[in-house]
Amino acid sequence: MIKNDLKNYISPLKLNLYLHLINKTCDGYHNLESLMTFCDYGDFISIKEEKDFSFTIDGPFAKNLSKTENIILxxxxxxxxxxxxKINVHIKLTKNIPIASGMGGGSSNAATVIHCLKDLFKISIEKNTLDSLLFSLGADVPFCFFRKTAIVKGKGENIEFLSSKIPELPVLLINPLIEISTKKIFEGVRLSNQNKVDNDIDFFNSDLFFEGLNNRNNDLERVAEIICPTIKEITSLLKTETNSKLVRMTGSGATCFGIFNNLSDLNKADILINSVFKEIWTKKTKIINKI
Incomplete structure (x- = not known):
């Protein structure tokens, strides 16, 4: 019997609060360490059981997405x-965040669909098998599936959840509407120039949280700035002209973000950014530890 219930889900975007490359593996990939969290915004996914499978896309960033070659499929x-x-459902993706933006949109979409269909059809999967299936879809998919702030290591398969919450403060997201190839970014990285993670400093459970973050980096940011100089312009403006606690690029870019103590500082930064940059996407949101 087909259930007619329409189920709606948020597919939350992720932020890399820091991202350090550790080394390059023999298969050409990189081992990394990253503190990753979520924001209270993202794409939306609707799922309804039907007689046949179908997939549609709408939303402000639907135009350049393929309906036949998509990670959801x-x-x-x-x-x-x-x-x-056979899984016969209609899936509608409402694409709210820019494509290839460093916010894990596709990975979050895939993780959300797996989560929903697993529950809808009561599919039981042993954890090790589930982890393997998720990782086969993409390095960020396991983190996006479990939906909780964590330190992610290796190629993305090693996830260490934090024992306490990080501050859930206002965030301004800024994207220059330029797609950046993740592959191109990683090809431009020179590991000898990277800062290594100092694991002797534990700042997660202290008042030094943002001081600790500001002493770390996104090791992909420098390469991304060469490909897209607007990234440097955005982060420099946020650092010098706003009351931001942390300014950084997320993932392989080109989305940048500023974290603020309060909504007043957030709103002032949003007005400033939109007055300086005309071709840009911004979103005011906040950090969420667990979805």
Whole structure:
């Protein structure tokens, strides 16, 4: 019997509060360490059981997305192969965040769909198998699936959840509406120039949280600034002309963000950024430790 219930889910965007590259593996990938969290914003996914499968996309950033080559379709196929039955649903993706923006949109979409379909069809998956399935879709998919602030290590498969919450403060997201290739960013990285993680300093449970973050980096940011100089212009303006606690690029870019103590400082920064940059996307949101 087909259930007619329409289920709506947020597919939250992720932020890399710091991202350090540790080394390059023999297969050409990089081991990293990153403190990752979520924001109270993202894409929306609607799922309804139907007689056949269908997939549609709408929203402000739907235009350049393929309806036939999409990570959501990969996620559905993967779950079908595991469960050994056809999943007949209509999935609608409302794409609210820019494409190739460093906010993990596609990874979050795939993780959200797996989460929803697993619950909807009561598909039981042993944890090690689930971890493997999620990682096969993409390095950020496991973190996005578990939806909780964590330190992510390795290629993305090692997730260490924090024992306490980080401050859930206002965040301004800024994207220059320029897509950046993750592959191109990693190809431009020179590991000898990177700052290594000092694991002897534990700032997560202290008043030194933002001081600790400001002593760390996103090791991809320097390469991204060469490809897209607007990134440097945005971060420099946030650092010098606003009351930001932390300014950084997330992921491989080109989205930058500023974290603020209060909404007043957030609003002032938003007005400033939009007065200086005309071709830009901004969003006022806040950090969420767990979705």
């Amino acid at each position: 990969d996620a559905v196929k993967l779950l079908e192969e595991y469960a050994k039955f």
